[in-house]
Amino acid sequence: MKKKEIYLDNAATTPVDSAVLKKMQPYFNEKYGNASSIHKAGDLAREGMEKARQQISTFLNCLPEEIYFTSGATESDNWVIQGIFEKANEKGLKKPHIITSVFEHKAILEPISILEKKELIESTFLGVNKDGLIDAKDVLKSIKKNTVLVSVMYANSEIGSIQPIKQIGQLIKDINVKRENKIVFHTDAVQAINYLNCDVEYLNVDALSISGHKIYGPKGIGALYLKKGISITSLICGGGQEHRLRSGTENIPGIVGLGEAINLISKKKKDNNRIKRLRNKLITGIMKDIPNVQLNGSLEYRLPNNIHFSFLEIEGEGILIDLSEQNIYVSTGSACASNFLKPSHVLSAIGLSDEESHSSIRFTLGRQTNSNDIDYVLNILTKSVNRLRKISGK
């Protein structure tokens, strides 16, 4: 018999929900039309796409035409940076200023760093405290005359800390009243969609990135919410799809899947409390059964499915491989597991030493996690930590 798999890496990706898959399937070979075609086959594809747009706009409390489908959140993030920068340039602003935080996803940090290196923009990377939280007042302090974009993630992917987006949004909104060049406030909400309120009116955001595969939907699909009236240039040019702003034949099965995945989130809200209880059970268990550990990140402002520990004096990658051999899947911020051989920039940002980062393990629970899984993981994890500490001689 195949040994059971316990997947605790839901912040990396999630399995496609069977209800989502079912909705997608006809769009591969029955309703396969191109949404730009004006015949009936095109109509069917377009209907599927517009229904998804409607589902997403209901979830975000925005207009359907404010949703643009993309290939994923990396594209959405890249697009908002490149597009807002270029638009400011077009308007004659020589060197626009962009504000973000030091521990954003690389899909935000990289494009900003590239523009900065080319000396096309000025940038501010805000620091975070040891709990992994940004101070809204720091955003306010760093705003300049030439600031065009502020981008702050809603919830951090590694330590699950939840940022004060509503508060930052309100501050920017207030400032914008008196400003001629309005600041666009963007949030990468990829990790937050499953668990937090993503009403864009409530949050006071102008732009928001979404990914399909983090919410039990398919890979290769995402969206950017962009408030009506905000001008942006295209990142991908061609046939003029998506109100002429994002070209390329629409990925209809993916779009339909994204819509259904978002639709299911509202229906499965009560799962969140169950997941949170399981998370707390694992946190308490680790603290009770394993000596010399530390929980990283805020406990209060934290996604209900995120656990992040350092198991001091051993290497996180070793624990990861040990658990993987027992079909338990987790992740680590250790340099040993990175192609760059550097500890996670998120963990360095909250002040962890290299050793603390090397010994870290992230567990991210999901809809499929149950109480037996937690008992089993705790048992295997305790054995692994003991074994590796014996090998390290510590």
Add this chain to the structure above:
Amino acid sequence: MYSKEVIKHFKNPKNMGFMKDPDGVGEIGNPQCGDVLKLYIKVKDNKIKDIKFETLGCAVAIAVSSVITEMAKNKTIEQALKLTEEDIVERLGGLPLFKMHCSNLAAQALKKAIKNYQK
């Protein structure tokens, strides 16, 4: 990600643990990733009679530690000094590119332990 041989040595490392009264000790830290690898040797009649390791590191660091103890045991000092990174990688059935530096750690630690013995 890793070869069967790497996983085998990681799961059941050979010659693991502290050694009392060793004839030589070699410790190498990896500045790149923070791994620390320590080898202890006992030498008799110019041969490595016993060898043990303690390693704080990733799965590969532990596997290379285990495999080098197997490769060096009962070798003469001259033979042991000739063991290279490439020998270790070959014995482990290959390593992912970004893990190659781990094999170097083991070869260096052995040379350091022998040097320490010769002093």
